[in-house]
Amino acid sequence: MDGDNLHHAPNRRGTAFAPEALARMLSVSTATLAQGRGIALDVSVLSGTPPRLVGDAETAGALCNALTASAIANAGPGRLDVRLSALPAGDERVTLRTELTGRFDSHGEAGFGQELARRLLAALGAQMTVEHHADGMRRAVLDMPVALPSRATDAERLMNWARARGGRLLVVDDSATNRMVVAGLLAKAGFSVETANGGAEAVEAVAQAPVPPEAVLMDVAMPDMDGVTATATIRRLGDGRGRIPIIAVTANAQPEDRIRCLSAGMNDYLTKPVRRADxxxxxxxxxxxxPA
Known part of the structure; x- marks a missing residue:
C-alpha cells in the first residue's frame, strides 16, 4: 500500500456524492492495472444502497482506489470482487463499506491491515479488517463514516442549485409524452430545454447547433437510432462536443442494460419513471x- 496516497488524501467534509459514481470511478481507474495482471475485476454497488451520501467524498474515493489498487498489485490472475454498500449507524449516519474478496497477499496484518487502518482512522475515522480463509481467499473490509442527506433539505438544495446554475439541455425520447414530462420537470427547475424525437435527431442537434447543449438526457430504446448508437456517434464528434455529458433515462432496468449504456460512453443511468430529484x-x- 502506498502510504503517500493516504497521507495526501484530500480532507473535504460534507460533500454530496453518489456511490454509483464512486464505483464507476473505481472501476475505470483500476481497469488497466487489473487487466495487466490478468484479473477479472468486478466493481458494483449492492442493492438497497442509498443513491446519495454526504461525507468526505474525495478522500473516500482516494482510499477506495488505494485499497483496490493494492489488492490488485498483490494478486495473481483470477477474480477480484469489489462491493460498495451503506450500513445504518444511527440517526442520519451510515457507514460506507468497501468490501474486496479474492486471492491477494495482504503482507500480514502490519502491512495491509493495521498500518492502513491506523492511517484511515487518523484521516477519516475509518476502520479496516482483513479476513484470511482456509481456501486462500481473503476479504478486506473498509468502513468509512458518512451521512444520509435529509430528503427535504436535499430536494430543496438541488432546486436552488438548478435555478442558480441554469443551462441548456437536450431531452431525447421517441415518446412525445415522455419528452413533455422530462422537459417539464427540468424547465420548472430553471433549465432551458430542447427536445429530439430520436437518436438521429439528437446527433444532429449536438453536431450542428452553433452552441451545443450542455448535457443530453437520452432514451435508449428508440426505433430510428437507439440511444446507445446515438451516444457512440456523439462520442466521436470533435470540438469538445464528444465530451458532452449524456445521461440515460430508460425503462430498461436490468444490470446488463446499465453496463451496455455505460460501455457506450454514457455518463449516468436513470430508470423511468424518473423523479425530478434524480x-x-x-x-x-x-x-x-x-464560470463566475
Missing part, C-alpha cells in the same frame, strides 16, 4: 460549474 442529482454530478 434528474437534478445526475445533472449536478456531471455539469461543470458556471
Amino acid at each position: 434528474l437534478l442529482g445526475a445533472l449536478e454530478r456531471w455539469l461543470a460549474p458556471q
Whole structure:
C-alpha cells in the first residue's frame, strides 16, 4: 500500500456524492492495472444502497482506489470482487463499506491491515479488517463514516442549485409524452430545454447547433437510432462536443442494460419513471460549474 496516497488524501467534509459514481470511478481507474495482471475485476454497488451520501467524498474515493489498487498489485490472475454498500449507524449516519474478496497477499496484518487502518482512522475515522480463509481467499473490509442527506433539505438544495446554475439541455425520447414530462420537470427547475424525437435527431442537434447543449438526457430504446448508437456517434464528434455529458433515462432496468449504456460512453443511468430529484442529482454530478 502506498502510504503517500493516504497521507495526501484530500480532507473535504460534507460533500454530496453518489456511490454509483464512486464505483464507476473505481472501476475505470483500476481497469488497466487489473487487466495487466490478468484479473477479472468486478466493481458494483449492492442493492438497497442509498443513491446519495454526504461525507468526505474525495478522500473516500482516494482510499477506495488505494485499497483496490493494492489488492490488485498483490494478486495473481483470477477474480477480484469489489462491493460498495451503506450500513445504518444511527440517526442520519451510515457507514460506507468497501468490501474486496479474492486471492491477494495482504503482507500480514502490519502491512495491509493495521498500518492502513491506523492511517484511515487518523484521516477519516475509518476502520479496516482483513479476513484470511482456509481456501486462500481473503476479504478486506473498509468502513468509512458518512451521512444520509435529509430528503427535504436535499430536494430543496438541488432546486436552488438548478435555478442558480441554469443551462441548456437536450431531452431525447421517441415518446412525445415522455419528452413533455422530462422537459417539464427540468424547465420548472430553471433549465432551458430542447427536445429530439430520436437518436438521429439528437446527433444532429449536438453536431450542428452553433452552441451545443450542455448535457443530453437520452432514451435508449428508440426505433430510428437507439440511444446507445446515438451516444457512440456523439462520442466521436470533435470540438469538445464528444465530451458532452449524456445521461440515460430508460425503462430498461436490468444490470446488463446499465453496463451496455455505460460501455457506450454514457455518463449516468436513470430508470423511468424518473423523479425530478434524480434528474437534478445526475445533472449536478456531471455539469461543470458556471464560470463566475
